[in-house]
Amino acid sequence: xLTPLLISxxxxxMDDTPPSGEAIFALFDRYRNAIExxxxxxxxxxxxxxxxxxxxxxxxxxxxxAYRRDGATLLDIFTGxxxxxxxNRTLFSLLNWKMAVLEAMPDMxxxxxxxxxxEFPGGPGSLARTDSPERIFFNWFFYRLAxxxxxxxEVLGWxxxxxxxxxxxxxxxxxxxxLGNLPRDTFRIQLWVDLNRDAYPIRLEARQDGHLxxxxxxxNLHRLQLPNKSRLWFPxxxxxxxxxxxxxxxxxxxxxxxxxxxxxxxxxxxxxxNRKFPDGFxxxxxxxxxxSNEGLERLLRELKAKAxxxxxxxxxSKEQDPRSVTEKLTQAIEKANEQSRLLEASSAAREVxxxxxxxxxxxxxxxxxxxxxxxxxxxWRSR
Numbered sequence: 319x320l321t322p323l324l325i326s327x328x329x330x331x332m333d334d335t336p337p338s339g340e341a342i343f344a345l346f347d348r349y350r351n352a353i354e355x356x357x358x359x360x361x362x363x364x365x366x367x368x369x370x371x372x373x374x375x376x377x378x379x380x381x382x383x384a385y386r387r388d389g390a391t392l393l394d395i396f397t398g399x400x401x402x403x404x405x406n407r408t409l410f411s412l413l414n415w416k417m418a419v420l421e422a423m424p425d426m427x428x429x430x431x432x433x434x435x436x437e438f439p440g441g442p443g444s445l446a447r448t449d450s451p452e453r454i455f456f457n458w459f460f461y462r463l464a465x466x467x468x469x470x471x472e473v474l475g476w477x478x479x480x481x482x483x484x485x486x487x488x489x490x491x492x493x494x495x496x497l498g499n500l501p502r503d504t505f506r507i508q509l510w511v512d513l514n515r516d517a518y519p520i521r522l523e524a525r526q527d528g529h530l531x532x533x534x535x536x537x538n539l540h541r542l543q544l545p546n547k548s549r550l551w552f553p554x555x556x557x558x559x560x561x562x563x564x565x566x567x568x569x570x571x572x573x574x575x576x577x578x579x580x581x582x583x584x585x586x587x588x589x590x591x592n593r594k595f596p597d598g599f600x601x602x603x604x605x606x607x608x609x610s611n612e613g614l615e616r617l618l619r620e621l622k623a624k625a626x627x628x629x630x631x632x633x634x635s636k637e638q639d640p641r642s643v644t645e646k647l648t649q650a651i652e653k654a655n656e657q658s659r660l661l662e663a664s665s666a667a668r669e670v671x672x673x674x675x676x677x678x679x680x681x682x683x684x685x686x687x688x689x690x691x692x693x694x695x696x697x698w699r700s701r
Contacts, residue, residue, distance in 0.1 A: 336473050336485045337513070339466030345517035350387065350460040352550055354592040357384035359614065360451040362582030363400050368563060368573065376400035379449040382614055384595060389461050390414075392600050393445050394422075396614065409602040412440050420602040435602055448580055454536050454556035455584070456519060468493045470502060477510060479521045479535065484510040491524075515539055515551040526562075529572040534558040538583075545592045555583040 361380040381395040391412040398404040407422045417440025421433060442462035446452040463469065469489040477486045490503030497503060510521035518539060524531045538555035559576035598604070 334476070336475055339471040339473050339487060342473070342485065342487060342511060342517060343463060343466055343471070345511075345513075346460040346463060349516055349518065349550070350457050352544065352548065353385075353387065353457060355384065355386040355595050356457075357382070357588075357590050357593065357595075358451075358584050359383075359588040360582055360584045362449065362580060364448050364578055364580050365400075366578045368575065368577045377449065378404075380404065380614070381449070381451075383451050383455075384599070385455070385457060386595050386600075387457075387461075389442055389458065390595070390597070390600050391445055391458070392602075392605065393447075393450060394605055394614065395449055397449060409605055410445055411600045411602050412444060413597060413600045415439065415441050417444050418602045420606055422602070422606040448558075448578075451582060451584060453534055453558050453580060454553045454582060456522075456553075463489075464493050468495060470494060474508075479510050479512075482512055482514075482520060484512050484520065486510050515541075518551050518553065526572075530561045531572070532558055532560040532562070540586060542589065542591075552589070553584065554586060557581055 359380065359382055361378075363379070364377040366376060376399065377397060378400040379395055379397045381393060383394075384392040389412060391410075393410040395408050395410075396404040397406045397408070409418075409420045409422045411418045417438045419436045419438070442458040443452075446458070452458055466489070469491075471487055471489040474486040474488060477484055486508060488506055488508045490497075491505045491507055492503045494503075504527045506525050508523045508525070509519040511517050512520050518536070520536045520539075522534045524533075534556055535558075536553045536556040538553075539551045540554050541549050542552045543549050558580040560578050560580075561573050561576055563571050563573060563577040565571055
């Protein structure tokens with residue numbers, strides 16, 4: 319049955335007048351509220367196209383994602399190099415505007431039970447990483463929206479993405495009430511909204527001061543049945559191109575051709591709706607003990623098989639004097655700092671800054687390896 323809002327939109331379309339910003343925002347909110355919670359397995363890769371530091375080092379990932387309507391999120395990511403096996407596992411969670419991060423590799427130099435959970439302020443957009451499904455699953459984005467006026471929204475008219483006719487709109491990532499004395503948000507989002515598929519955006523472009531930062535296209539949607547028997551178009555595949563890089567001298571640069579592209583897909587058979595996740599479900603410590611989903615158990619077993627035995631760890635500790643450990647620690651930290659500097663201009667970082675100016679939590683992931691070495695060194699010294 320058509321709702322009055324959809325009927326009004328259909329009538330608007332008869333004279334080719336695009337719907338108002340208020341009507342489109344209402345459809346976004348309707349989509350968000352239709353899903354109480356959802357979980358699924360996804361996979362993807364990041365292909366570096368320009369920056370010589372990364373070309374040939376394409377990343378691959380597979381993970382488990384769970385999202386609750388109030389913004390609570392769990393992200394369990396296995397990462398490695400494309401064409402090889404997975405080498406790392408990191409857990410993230412968002413709950414009550416706090417983000418938790420845990421390096422969840424099986425026991426190596428620093429036993430997992432001794433690793434501390436890192437906590438930061440967080441909210442919608444904090445987990446829209448390059449290895450996250452939030453690049454194509456936009457409920458976190460819909461949750462963050464207030465009103466068209468608060469986001470300085472402009473309906474631009476009709477346009478096509480391929481053969482699909484869409485209404486386009488532009489809006490600021492931040493709310494006007496959060497901008498203080500700034501006249502306008504300089505980080506803006508343009509959306510191409512497919513009104514025939516539950517008003518889901520099938521193209522998104524982010525711009526900083528007019529420069530294209532990244533573009534996402536949702537290339538495949540499926541119409542899925544929810545527990546209440548209603549149906550909803552759900553994103554299944556998409557590609558993101560990033561046009562922002564970093565140089566040693568000039569800092570951030572915007573390029574005509576993409577610096578890297580991301581491919582991701584959600585596995586259809588793993589999607590589960592409305593399982594009523596309690597708050598305790600979003601504990602990274604609890605999920606670190608086992609894989610978050612049966613489909614990822616094999617990946618966890620592979621990681622555990624690579625972990626050294628206790629005898630090997632003791633042998634390595636005896637062979638290393640404090641000077642060699644310190645040197646390796648210094649090198650690891652320097653390498654992590656260099657990586658974080660090179661990636662600081664990534665679109666993930668931009669999204670975090672745009673959604674409330676939170677600290678760049680993702681640096682903890684880049685420095686995770688160095689932190690493990692730090693902890694191992696202190697454990698070694700305490701013996």
